[in-house]
Amino acid sequence: MNQHLIAIDLDGTTLNNQSRLTSETIRTLRAVAHEGHIVSIITGRPYRIAQRIYDEIGIRTPMVNFNGALTHIPHQHWDKEYDVELTREIALDLLAQHEQLGIDTITVENKFRVWANHASNHLPEFLPNQLQPNQVLTADNLDGNPIALTIEYQPEHEQDIVKAVNEKYDDFVEPRIWGGPYNILELIHRGTHKESGMFYIAKQYNISKSNIIAFGDEHNDQEMLDAAGRGVAMQNAIPTIKKIADDVTSVDNDHNGLAKYLQAYFKLEP
Incomplete structure (x- = not known):
């Protein structure tokens, strides 16, 4: 299968209702990364409260914080890192x-x-x-x-x-x-949203739009899901997000909805 970019929102998507990663989600994301796909956290969270989640998953790929205003690879110098400042x-x-x-x-x-x-x-x-x-x-x-x-x-x-x-x-x-x-x-x-970081990462890995899968549940995921080759709304997503999404997970974020979707899509063992 062609290399994909898996763009994952955190709250209400990758994290459960206790703001934690489940063991099934961690195993699934690691398995997808092991297959050669790029798993990237794309979140509104600042880096200071997203770093532990990145580390817990155990990935080494770019992360987007502040809804697209910061794109970087944690714990290393990346010469393609960028940020978009206010004043x-x-x-x-x-x-x-x-x-x-x-x-x-x-x-x-x-x-x-x-x-x-x-x-x-x-x-x-x-x-x-x-x-x-x-x-x-x-x-x-x-x-x-x-x-x-x-x-x-x-x-x-x-x-x-x-x-x-x-x-x-x-x-x-x-x-x-x-x-x-x-x-x-x-x-x-203005004009800086999650899809800005998503496409920037895709460009670095020469991944086409058709091979981008984005997951989200809230208003700040709208541009990202709408722009991805496959925008996937969580079962618990707000109606606006479900309406613009290409697909919806079978179960919500509190029942490993993202993990189960990836398992089915990439034919992974549960």
Whole structure:
């Protein structure tokens, strides 16, 4: 079989409902990689909370973080690594207006560093629940351009924040609401989505679009699944994702849906 790129979202897709990998998923992904296919994590998660999953799977292929804004190979220097930055000014501007706009927490990140206006216990894996003094978001501490900016907001102010961002930064920043139970909005560089990293990786390995299989379940997977040769929605995916997908897994993320799909597609032993 021709070499494939297997592009896998993490939360709600590769991970179960406890945000963990099952032994079946690990075995299946390793088996697919052993067959010579490229297994790549393509996630909205920052590197700091995706690295352990990458290591647990045991792959050595490129990973995409921040919904396409960072593509790299962990633990090594890769001369094809790239990132798409926002600007320091946006972060400091929103920090100055955070009370007026109903913003509770602003988290700013690059590949290895994170800053926030204060610690948060609401989403301890995604938002920092502890900060060192040099991680507090201030003009003095933020010494470069970030890759990603995440806002935890008061729900009644959602449209106020979106409007403020669009009015001032619409030409190069795109606000995206997480959805689900979280009042989280992230800012990404306009035009940078998961499929950007997916196609970049495919190009490095000379893999054609027809040999790309992408898995996802949420809004931020839409461009990736729509662009892949085979876009696969999880059984637990939102209706929008199922509608644009080429296929849907037979079972959900909490019952090894991704692993079972790959086993059937590549004719692997369960």
